[in-house]
Amino acid sequence: MKDFRIEREERGTVQLLRLSGSLDMYSFPRLETQLNALFQQGQHRIVLDCRDLDYVGSAGLGALIGFAKQARERAGDVKLLNVPDRIYKIIELLGFTKVLEVYNTEDSAVGSFSKN
Amino acid sequence: MTESAKGISVSCAKETVYVRVVGRGTFQNGQPLRRYGVERIEHGCGEFFVDLAKCDGMDSTFLGVLAGIGLLLQQDRREGKLHVVNISARNMELLRTLGLDRLFGIDEPPGKLRNGQPPADAEFKRLPESDVTMLTGPLSKNDTADLMLEAHDNLVRADQRNAPRFRDLTKFLRQKVDKRKADD
Numbered sequence: 448m449k450d451f452r453i454e455r456e457e458r459g460t461v462q463l464l465r466l467s468g469s470l471d472m473y474s475f476p477r478l479e480t481q482l483n484a485l486f487q488q489g490q491h492r493i494v495l496d497c498r499d500l501d502y503v504g505s506a507g508l509g510a511l512i513g514f515a516k517q518a519r520e521r522a523g524d525v526k527l528l529n530v531p532d533r534i535y536k537i538i539e540l541l542g543f544t545k546v547l548e549v550y551n552t553e554d555s556a557v558g559s560f561s562k563n
Numbered sequence: 564m565t566e567s568a569k570g571i572s573v574s575c576a577k578e579t580v581y582v583r584v585v586g587r588g589t590f591q592n593g594q595p596l597r598r599y600g601v602e603r604i605e606h607g608c609g610e611f612f613v614d615l616a617k618c619d620g621m622d623s624t625f626l627g628v629l630a631g632i633g634l635l636l637q638q639d640r641r642e643g644k645l646h647v648v649n650i651s652a653r654n655m656e657l658l659r660t661l662g663l664d665r666l667f668g669i670d671e672p673p674g675k676l677r678n679g680q681p682p683a684d685a686e687f688k689r690l691p692e693s694d695v696t697m698l699t700g701p702l703s704k705n706d707t708a709d710l711m712l713e714a715h716d717n718l719v720r721a722d723q724r725n726a727p728r729f730r731d732l733t734k735f736l737r738q739k740v741d742k743r744k745a746d747d
Contacts, residue, residue, distance in 0.1 A: 472657055
């Protein structure tokens with residue numbers, strides 16, 4: 448099992464978090480801490496690049512809904528990018544695609560915020 | 564570990580059930596374990612031993628399924644218990660985080676039960692659709708939502724401190740399930 452890692456990049460007003468490894472209940476608190484820290488800094492436009500994620504647990508996905516909701520209340524959002532097929536199937540199965548926006552390219556994910 | 568060795572295997576001797584989880588325990592293979600557990604309890608089984616020696620990890624839904632079995636074993640004046648054996652430090656931390664270490668027996672089976680080991684002649688059978696790497700078909704959206712909601716409600720019943728942790732997920736799932744039931 449790969450260790451979970453987060454790398455942060457700024458794309459204008461958008462915070463891009465590149466996630467890798469396994470996002471499970473064990474590792475999710477690290478993402479939670481990072482998102483809370485960004486929110487406290489007034490950063491509510493977040494893109495999570497999931498290209499190198501090999502696993503996402505159900506509770507983690509559920510918690511992302513809460514973060515997306517919080518961000519939207521402050522004119523931001525939490526959006527997903529490059530979601531691997533096997534993880535996308537899970538997100539779709541759980542119905543989360545109705546509440547979490549998913550993009551296939553970095554430009555489209557980052558650019559989507561300027562349309563808001 | 565070969566792919567084909569993954570999944571959930573079970574054996575039942577008298578009133579004791581032995582479960583081995585190989586690979587990941589997730590919402591994708593929680594349903595067959597839930598069904599088997601409930602069926603065994605209805606047949607009078609009162610002790611479950613869940614061997615996690617080869618378990619790579621568990622998601623909250625799978626833990627909620629185990630919690631549901633543990634709660635059912637203590638419901639309606641039953642005095643049964645679910646015991647977890649051979650647990651890794653990582654999985655133990657998950658159990659502690661969710662307060663399940665107080666519901667389950669952890670590596671402390673009663674002496675009469677041979678340290679939680681099944682009888683030498685126990686035959687294990689693998690539950691169908693329990694190897695998440697080799698599922699034969701897509702999971703049902705409705706069944707999955709029902710299972711996830713029930714599992715997370717179990718986690719909250721087991722420890723109220725889990726309520727805020729899963730609030731967003733259970734709210735979303737409950738709305739989905741309620742809407743479906745209203746539409747039916």
